[in-house]
Amino acid sequence: MTIDMSQFFQVFFDETEELLAEMEKLLLAIDVDAPDVEDLNAIFRAAHSIKGGAGTFGLTDLTDVTHVLESLLDKIRKGEMTLSSEHVDAFLNAKDVLKMQLDGHRLQTPVDQDAVANARMLLLSLSQGEVPHPPPTGALDVPARAHHADVEGGPHRFRIVLPAVSDRDAEALQAELGLLGQISRAQTADGHVEFTLQGGCSRDDILAICSFIVDADDMQIHDETVVVPAPSPEQQAAQEAAQGYGFFEPLENFAGPDARAAAEKAAQEARQGYGFFDNMELPVRGREDAPAAETRPAEAAQPPQHAPDAAAQEKKAAAKREAEKAAHAHNAETTSIRVGIEKVDQLINLVGELVITQAMIEQRTNTLDPILHERLMASVNQLTRNTRDLQEAVMSIRMMPMxxxxxxxxxxxxxxxxxxxxxxxxxxxxxxxxxxxxxxxxxxxxxxxxxxxxxxxxxxxxxxxxxxxxxxxxxxxxxxxxxxxxxxxxxxxxxxxxxxxxxxxxxxxxxxxxxxxxxxxxxxxxxxxxxxxxxxxxxxxxxxxxxxxxxxxxxxxxxxxxxxxxxxxxxxxxxxxxxLTLAILDGMSIKVGEEIYILPLGYVVESLQPDPADVKEISGQGRVVKVRGDYLPLIPLYQMFDITPRFTDPSEGIVVILESEGRKAALFIDELVGQQQVVVKNLESNYRKVAGISGATILGDGGVSLIIDVAALLRSSRQLADESIFS
Structure with a gap:
């Protein structure tokens, strides 16, 4: 059965963009003189994850860049190269190139292939331009140049023995490891899964993949690579011992059942060691002086009482930290899901309608006798509380951190x-x-x-x-x-x-x-x-x-x-x-004539009924009202919208003091209705743009109320006279 991978593309695009953003954040914060090992590992993991995902979907242009990027990062995090500002600049440039390539696949935007080639060549030149540090004392006595060339370019052969894992995890690991080279899978007699991987990869590449599913301490990685140039006689003897004197590997390639059985038996004996072969490489749980799993065949010939190499111990500890961090990230990821923004908007709209319906029910019940309908009133109050909680919870879904x-x-x-x-x-x-x-x-x-x-x-x-x-x-x-x-x-x-x-x-x-x-x-x-x-x-x-x-x-x-x-x-x-949000706002309901408007509460300073002596007329400029020594322009709302008011004398009505952009004005209305939370509806998309109005809402009685654009109102207040400025 074939799986349609296109359905996972969007998830890959989103995750890759997040990884690129995280990589850039870490690169900008890193201390070039004393880089944190954990930060370097996190940058490497991000590049490796992008490479693995791109390889899964066949996006070879991304894998070409990330492979070179990953190789250079690997050298730096291993201490083979010293991090410099040139490296950071090159990594940031590579991040930009990867983002451009990603947008090319997702949005079909053009990709500058010259920039891609230049970024790749820069990474390659930096990777080859530094001289690696000499290997630590006690490391494998092989010329550093020959060993390095073998790791980077020559085919490596690894035998990977995993603890008991599910078939699903084994298949997932096989698919991921298959990106590193040719892989085969077998089941040992004791129920363990064994992979044989051959390709131009390193032990850390394998650890970085397997650590997402199994503990690095519970797996065994045996390097069965034939090192070139030819080793010394002592090294050759140790290597033949580790590889079964040259008998077992060729037998694995025969098709005969007897040959395969013999090979499996020999491999089982090699794993058990019988005191001669690979037992020096196997990690012994609970023993502090046990050699690490990374020990080479030549190191196995050393006396067993010697302490393990410090570099190997550090590599093992780093792998364990990576595994713990990856497991934590995996657990964190499972607590969230990706939901399209259109679904969230639809949910918010439905909750807005529910708020309106609840307000209608509450207004209807206000006319009932609370004694005769006590249980109904209690239910409506409970509905009001639940609606408010639901509204706040849904609105929080749209909230994003700054x-x-x-x-x-x-x-x-x-x-x-x-x-x-x-x-x-x-x-x-x-x-x-x-x-x-x-x-x-x-x-x-x-x-x-x-x-x-x-x-x-x-x-x-x-x-x-x-x-x-x-x-x-x-x-x-x-x-x-x-x-x-x-x-x-x-x-x-x-x-x-x-x-x-x-x-x-x-x-x-x-x-x-x-x-x-x-x-x-x-x-x-x-x-x-x-x-x-x-x-x-x-x-x-x-x-x-x-x-x-x-x-x-x-x-x-x-x-x-x-x-x-x-x-x-x-x-x-x-x-x-x-x-905080444009969807729902706290407003003050005001009335002029028979019309009800909503004033956003954030602009309201206070409301008062002025004395007749505090209202002054300025020739050609309209009226002003004196409030605590300040003269504020008086804006009659009924003139703005050509409404027949109940009062034309400010001393008989109500004046609401508004403030926006450091300016204050007094809005003259008939009366205050109350304060309530309203659901904002876009008037322009449903009708047309109306000057002086920022939106609309539905009241509890089903009527439509307009929301006043206070900022526009105050900006135009100096032009107010006896005619509407919005006519």
């Missing part, structure tokens, strides 16, 4: 700082803070522009920082945290800060209405004007005056606000405040 965004920037900061000749330390805080997936995808571009601006304009060159008494290495931080019902994301640098005089001069040259009496906050907001830039030279990084206005517009479209704090010579912090 690390999904933050992980994109270390590489960008490293490359851009190197290009500009700057030294920058990049730190992140609050990467575990969660945000709605829809917002996360839309926040990437604004944050990218802010980070690039901080690197290019904010942080000075090393010599300038040194002259100012600062550390030559600048600090750029990206943080996220919850603040009430919002998430606040900040991009901070310790650079030179914003130049007030230069911003004002640039604004005047562009004909913008500015004055020297403007506050710092007002001056900083000028950089969000379209086409505004103080850069003297246009580069491929910045200076064209596009970006900051788009940043602010995109943030405002998500219901967020941007704030800037800067001190000359000390740095700049740009803060972005966003709602």
């Amino acid at each position: 690390d999904y965004v933050f992980s994109r920037f270390p590489r960008m900061v490293r490359d851009l700082a190197g290009k500009l000749g700057k030294r920058i330390e990049f730190v992140t805080q609050g990467a575990a803070t969660e945000l709605d997936k829809g917002l996360i995808e839309r926040i990437v571009d604004p944050l990218t522009h802010l980070v690039r601006n901080s690197i290019d304009h904010g942080i000075e060159m090393p010599e300038v920082r040194r002259a100012a008494g600062k550390n030559e290495t600048g600090r750029l931080s990206l943080s996220a945290g919850h603040q009430g019902g919002n998430i606040v994301i900040e991009v901070s640098d310790d650079g030179g800060g914003l130049n007030r005089e230069r911003i004002l001069a640039k604004a005047q040259s562009q004909g913008m209405p500015v004055s020297d009496s403007m506050s710092d906050d007002e001056v900083w907001q000028l950089i969000f004007a379209p086409g505004f830039s103080t850069a003297e030279v246009v580069t491929d990084v910045s200076g064209r005056g596009v970006g900051m206005d788009v940043v602010k517009r995109n943030i405002a479209a998500m219901g967020g606000v941007v704030d800037i704090r800067s001190a000359k010579g000390f740095g700049t912090t740009i803060s972005i405040s966003l709602p």
Whole structure:
């Protein structure tokens, strides 16, 4: 029966992309002077997993690159090469190439074959350009060059004896090991599975694969390779003893049943040792002085009381750590499943409808006598609590950690700082803070522009920082945290800060209405004007005056606000405040005439009924209301939407104080209905875009209520007069 592998392609694509991201993260964090062995092993495992998956699906272009990458990584993690910054650059370049190849298979995007060939040649040249360290004392007395060539290029023959495993695990291992060369499988008399593998692989390659299923201490790997050049007589005698004097291996190739039985019997005797052959290689459980499984035949000729080689012990310990980490990763993976985002969206929509239905039921029961319908009322209350819990649980499915965004920037900061000749330390805080997936995808571009601006304009060159008494290495931080019902994301640098005089001069040259009496906050907001830039030279990084206005517009479209704090010579912090989710919001129901609208609660400061003396008329500018010494523009909601109100005198109705982007205004309405959580429906996709309205929701009585776009309302409040500004 043939298996349709195409159904697994998407899983492979997703997992490979995650492995590439993890590889890049580890490479950027690694200490070149003193690399952590665990990090090197993790990078190697990622490359090996990509190679194995690509080989399974026949993606040979990926396996060609990962094979060379894996070989170079293997030398470095074994200590045969010293890690350098050139290696890290080459690995990051290889990661980019693999990502490009992956997108080529998944999205059918073009692949630059010259870049692929250059990356592969760079890895090969680095792999051959370093001289391996001399082998440790006590290692096999074979010329290092001959042995190294044999490992890399010559065919190796390994006999792999596994503990008792299921047929399914055995088949999985056989398929994975088959990627390394020619493999055959046999069952020993005592029920163990035995593989014979021949190919250009190493013992670590086998351990890396088998450790995912069996404990490295419970398996035996015997190297039955004939080493070239010819060994010395003593080594030849030991090798013949380990291989059965040359009788057993040829007999395995005969088809006769007697020959196979004789070969199996001889192999069984060899495994048992009888005190002569392979027993020196077998690990003895519970004995500290037992030689490791990696011991070569020549090492077996040493006196048994000698301590095992330190390198072999370290290799065995590393293999055990890898096996434990792989097992932990495997257990963690089984606790999650991959679900399409469209299914999650459908679930959220259904829960939203359930919330609306629950609100309808609750409104109907409010007219009933609570004494006569006590049990019904209790059931409705229970339904309300369960619906609320279900809603919060489902909404959490769409929440993703900010690390999904933050992980994109270390590489960008490293490359851009190197290009500009700057030294920058990049730190992140609050990467575990969660945000709605829809917002996360839309926040990437604004944050990218802010980070690039901080690197290019904010942080000075090393010599300038040194002259100012600062550390030559600048600090750029990206943080996220919850603040009430919002998430606040900040991009901070310790650079030179914003130049007030230069911003004002640039604004005047562009004909913008500015004055020297403007506050710092007002001056900083000028950089969000379209086409505004103080850069003297246009580069491929910045200076064209596009970006900051788009940043602010995109943030405002998500219901967020941007704030800037800067001190000359000390740095700049740009803060972005966003709602946690766009699907459900806490709102205040307000009424004007017979219409009910929803005000997002995050914009509401307070509500009050003003005295007639506090309401003033400004000729040509409409009315203002005095609140604690401040005069705020008064926005009559009935004028905006041409509604017949109950009250036209603010002192008879209610005034709601709103705040957005640092500006305040007073919204004049008839009455407050209440506070409730509403499910946001997209009005534009179901009807058309309506100015001043950000969405709609369904009330408990089945009616539709519009959600007011407070940010747009306050931006336009200065134009309000006696006519609607949205007509």
